Amino acid sequence: MLSPASQCLMRQTDMLAEGRWLLVNPTDTAIFAELPDTVSGFHQYFDQYQTIAKRQRGRHHFGITLPEDNEKYDGIVLYLPKAKKHTVWMIAYLATQLKQEGLLCLVGENKGGIKSSGKLLEAVGERANKLDSARHCSIFATVVSESKTFELDKFVTKHTVQVPGKAGNIELQLASLPGVFSHGELDAGTQLLLENITTAPDGKILDFACGCGVVGAYLAKLNSSINIQLSDINALALHCSELTMSKTEANFNVVASNGLADVQGSFKAIYTNPPFHTGLETDYTITDKFIRDAKQKLLSGGELWLVANRFLPYAEQLKQSFSNCKVMAQTSKFTLYRCIK
Known part of the structure; x- marks a missing residue:
């Protein structure tokens, strides 16, 4: 069974079918079997990466950031990190990996703090909108018109x-x-x-x-x-x-x-x-x-x-x-x- 956050995200399959999408630090890897090949994964936790990379070669990356020559995305979904400051720097980084007018989303459980975290997206977009709520989870999104440069060392x-x-x-x-x-x-x-x-x-x-x-x-x-x-x-x-x-x-x-x-x-x-x-x-x-x-x-x-x-x-x-x-x-x-x- 998918995690609550992934179940909530699966209500947005039409959105994920349009263009090239990236899921970041998903709480489970089973969701990729339910999504088109245009959806890939970026994992900062080796267990999740190892599980899915064996089954879907070429669609997943493990590391602290993506390869420098990586093609940009139409949309990115970040699963809410446990630490707020981790969320902050990931939002700043992921905004640089989007095409112009790309959509940056944040999904997570209510008990993990998603209700108060959606506004963090406004650091890279004009406004954060709630797309959906289900399974005690919420999804927020913002359009990134122009991303700033990102320097990991600053964090x-x-x-x-x-x-x-x-x-x-x-x-x-x-x-x-x-x-x-x-x-x-x-x-x-x-x-x-x-x-x-x-x-x-x-x-x-x-x-x-x-x-x-x-x-x-x-x-x-x-x-x-x-x-x-x-x-x-x-x-x-x-x-x-x-x-x-x-x-x-x-x-x-x-x-x-x-x-x-x-x-x-x-x-x-x-x-x-x-x-x-x-x-x-x-x-x-x-x-x-x-x-x-x-x-x-x-x-x-x-x-x-x-x-x-x-x-x-x-x-x-x-x-x-x-x-x-x-x-x-x-x-x-x-x-x-x-x-x-």
Whole structure:
């Protein structure tokens, strides 16, 4: 079954059949089977891209932006992002990908804030009109007569954080974008993880669900000779991790991966503050599968460092996968686990 937002959008099939259309970050990929071949997809989340790209080759793109030589569109539909500032910069960018007098639409659920977000389209068009409401969702649209130039760097936040911990007071230079986890700040869970890491092993290590690359940058401060791979499902996170890690001396690479499926090689250590949301909903499956697969990615004697909200039910699963697993630190909100293969 299609998501509520996609069901709402399917009421506009006549509109989507006219000209060349693009759906951006759709909450499901099944909608493309219901639409003509002139409708393509732009995905900033690798799981959605991977699912549909195998079935519809050439109609879908994964990344932070579209290729520079991409042909412009008659209409674009943006599925409402979770973060308002992500919506703002995506609207500014997508306006540049439309033909003159092209239609830019925003679709989303009421509980996600679509009712108050439609007016954001007025930054690129004269007026935002509501096209439809259904399934507790709404669609807003505006005509873009003339788009302004777009510079992604203007939306990148570059900031410095201080991490006091067992390894001393360490300063990190970070780059982040709206739409990346804990944008512009160091979240309490990751801080607990970093405060308790005293060394970074030589050899290959993994920063899973890397966000802006803060864990990788911290490990590089402890040991500049590390070889670190940073993985995430989010194209924005991968872009920011590259910017963050470029300020270090470490050998690194970033990889788009749904879980550990596209992560190559074995590691001396894996560090993570894993996600537990898919869109607006709580979703334990990402971390459940990660815990099952992580042991296979570790070398003998390799370590998994995982921080999670205390209410999340990971302790028993970690102990089932790793015979040597203990709590390294705990606060009223977070627990830090260290497991050895």
